[in-house]
Amino acid sequence: MDNGTSFFLDPLNNATEAEKCAALVKSTIKTTGWQFRHHIFVYAQLLYVIPTMVYIKFLIVALVCGKNRHKRYSNIFYKFILMGAATAVLIHIPRSVFEIIGKRPNWFCPTFRSLSQPSFWLNIYVYLMQIGDTLRIFAGTMIVIYRFHSLVDIFSAKRLWDQHSCAIILGTMAIPAVLYAPIWATPSYAMIDDEEMVFQNKGLSWYNDEAVHCLVVVVCALIVLGLQAILCVLKTPTKSVGDGLEWPLYVVGMVETVVIPLYAIFESLLFARDYFDRTLPSWILYTSLIVSDALGFCPPWALFITSHEIREDATPFRRLFIRCCRRQSANINPL
Numbered sequence: 001m002d003n004g005t006s007f008f009l010d011p012l013n014n015a016t017e018a019e020k021c022a023a024l025v026k027s028t029i030k031t032t033g034w035q036f037r038h039h040i041f042v043y044a045q046l047l048y049v050i051p052t053m054v055y056i057k058f059l060i061v062a063l064v065c066g067k068n069r070h071k072r073y074s075n076i077f078y079k080f081i082l083m084g085a086a087t088a089v090l091i092h093i094p095r096s097v098f099e100i101i102g103k104r105p106n107w108f109c110p111t112f113r114s115l116s117q118p119s120f121w122l123n124i125y126v127y128l129m130q131i132g133d134t135l136r137i138f139a140g141t142m143i144v145i146y147r148f149h150s151l152v153d154i155f156s157a158k159r160l161w162d163q164h165s166c167a168i169i170l171g172t173m174a175i176p177a178v179l180y181a182p183i184w185a186t187p188s189y190a191m192i193d194d195e196e197m198v199f200q201n202k203g204l205s206w207y208n209d210e211a212v213h214c215l216v217v218v219v220c221a222l223i224v225l226g227l228q229a230i231l232c233v234l235k236t237p238t239k240s241v242g243d244g245l246e247w248p249l250y251v252v253g254m255v256e257t258v259v260i261p262l263y264a265i266f267e268s269l270l271f272a273r274d275y276f277d278r279t280l281p282s283w284i285l286y287t288s289l290i291v292s293d294a295l296g297f298c299p300p301w302a303l304f305i306t307s308h309e310i311r312e313d314a315t316p317f318r319r320l321f322i323r324c325c326r327r328q329s330a331n332i333n334p335l
Helices: 003-012 017-028 034-065 076-103 109-115 121-152 154-163 165-179 181-185 209-234 247-276 282-306 308-313 318-332
Strands: 189-193 196-200
Touching: 034 076, 034 282, 034 308, 076 121, 076 165, 076 247, 076 282, 121 154, 121 165, 121 181, 121 209, 121 247, 121 282, 154 165, 165 181, 165 209, 209 247, 247 282, 282 308
Parallel strands: none
Antiparallel strands: 189 196
8 A cells, every 4th residue: 555545544444434534534634724615615616617617618619610610710829729728628527526525525435445545547537637737837828929929020920830830739738748757657546635536646756746737837937927028028019919910819818927827826835735734724725726717717718708709609509599689679679
């Protein structure tokens, strides 16, 4: 058994399954004051998660197989939007399932205890989740870089990014696949951390996947802040917006410039908590979860607000609704 779990399981060999699960929960919670606040947070989170998930699924359909995908969404900007939106959905769904198990481990005690044993099968989940988390950051960072290049030289940006779009996308996806490859060297295991079931992989003394992720996030935050500072120093005119540079790209890039540094701050706090084994106020945990959701959800909503084409293609019931309203208006006010 892995040292990360055996130190609190061994004294409980004669305990019941419920007592063992309770010991697992008690030994891993690091945040104080969560008992009351987590109920409020869960219900508040549903208010934006459900409509966002529905919208993102329609957005993905519009970008991947919509009838206007070649005409309207061939720009590499929409490829990065698709990357960020798809990874946001793929990450949020399994994490929500494990969050339910983490909040009620006694209900799922056999499942949780089996997952708490080190297993190479869990490496698949840990590896893919770390890649997805990093791709969200990379997608937003590449949008900021593309926006910066377009503001500086719109013609050079279109020529470079459009001609090499496949290489850029593949390179963006290959980097996290290489960064997290050492995860496969040792088996992963589940634990309860702040009433959420998370998976750890800490078998290598020279490698920590959470440290790699935190470092990547901080570097991306410094890049987007540095590019924005350069734009402010150069006083780059925004007159190109709407004339070559798409307004959605400009706005989404600004949103990413704000969200990515915020996400880096809270990721650094959570990593410091784990590394130094310190407790944190519960508001830091819940704010970090909201910021993490904002990283994946805010850019698609910014695109929805600024793009008439997206509002038309990603809302399949819009035309039917407008047609019904017009028919109803015609019946009320006949000529």
